[in-house]
Amino acid sequence: MPASLHARIRGAGPTGALAALALAQAGWRVSLHDPLAPEALQARERAYAFTHSSRELLQRLGLWAELRPSLVPFRRLHLRDVAAECDVRFEPADLGQAEAVGWIGSHRPLMALLLRRLGQHPAVRLELGGKAPAACANHGDDANDADLLVAADGPESPTRQALGIGQWSHPYRQACLTVQVEMRGCADDEAWELLRPEGPFAVLPLGERRFQLVWSAPAARCRQLEALDAPAFLDRLAGALPDRLQPDALLTPPRAFPVALQLARRLHRGRTVLVGESAHRCHPVGGQGLNLCWRDVAVLQRLAERATRGTLSPRRIGAAYGRRRWPDLLLTLLTTDLLVRIFSNRHRWMLPLRQLALACLARIDGSRALALRAMTQGPCRLHQPLAAWGDGDQQLSPAPALSGHGALSAPSARPE
Ligand SMILES: Cc1cc2nc3c(=O)[nH]c(=O)nc-3n(C[C@H](O)[C@H](O)[C@H](O)COP(=O)(O)OP(=O)(O)OC[C@H]3O[C@@H](n4cnc5c(N)ncnc54)[C@H](O)[C@@H]3O)c2cc1C
16 A cells, blocks of 8 residues: 655744645645744734635635634625725625634634644644754755655745745835734724725724724834823824724734735746745735635645645646646735825825726626635736635535554655
8 A cells, every 4th residue: 555645844934834634634644843932933913815716725725614613704895995095994795705804813723723633633743842853954855754844934035045946035115014903983893994094904894893093104104003001002093094084092003014925936847846935925904815826725635635636746736836827926915015006105296097997896796796706816816706605514525534754554656
């Protein structure tokens, strides 16, 4: 009986952890290493906006039903160009039969679920909170025991650097400030994307009048805002929000971080593939970041399933992965960059064009549906209908049963 395929994953952030589950469910043995211990991996004060592409993957992996109670759906998304004074409202009807436009989820319950499922999976070995084991210490291709090395080690990716893969990088003048607040005047199922001249500003519902704010502005202004005491910060915040949104209290301290457009020049070398922010990073406008990372995982999983079935050589996974990921990555990064360039200003000659574009979006149902589909499924899947959206999971075609790390009871042919 052929041995099962083995993947080593470096980095157990949301991308690496999900990739580990995805590969294990595709019938692979997986070793997942991160220098952070489980508690530190869960400790970030962040909330993510999940799109339908992420919901589909979570359903395929059997995670959605358990995660769903901790997510807050938003059923209205207000897009407002503040300088051009135009509004567009997106609703689930724009997507056909959808429960919500998207969902907001906090980092901790997400990571708690991923780590729990990883701990329960017999094909997964967790190496968390310590030095890299010997086979991982070299970041090149010499981890001889692995058929596939997956670098999910974040934007500074030591693996990418050790492999000598360069990247295109454009740091924005804008930085991004995240904070959670209690607020009146906004329904618990409403989200906002305010396109302000100083940068985009997202208001994301967390339930019970709590909201996560993602406030982009020139870096110096973000640092000033971060240093303010709570009453002064709330005062500035009220000035930046539409009149009907009334912030009452700060729930977390504001934190500023730099934003950049980054794209690795290659997505693989030899047996190593780059996934998530080790490969790409974009401006937070439109909440694309983590969803784009997870679309890497979705593609990798399909290729891993083919390798398990014996219809793709594991040696060819890297090249096949790169070919499939470039279009989505390029289009998404280009779109987010254009949104920032076009809307973060008050150029007089731009305002009429912006008004025209948003008026078309507001009045033409088809254009709104197209824009929302591009945002929620990715720009390369516009032609595909939204997959079923029920609250349950759609289990994958069963992966070969594993009786322990390294033991595979169902045959999986390994191609020559
Ligand atoms: C300050 C900040 C705030 C943010 N806030 C938001 C937000 O509010 N909403 C949102 O949607 N997105 C937010 N983002 C972006 C979001 O966090 C990323 O999109 C997401 O974390 C990407 O996941 P990842 O798993 O690819 O990378 P990461 O989350 O960066 O995970 C990389 C992992 O690799 C590990 N690692 C590093 N070196 C090694 C090594 N040598 N070997 C093994 N493992 C290694 C790290 O410990 C880490 O666990 C924020 C980002 C930052 C920096």
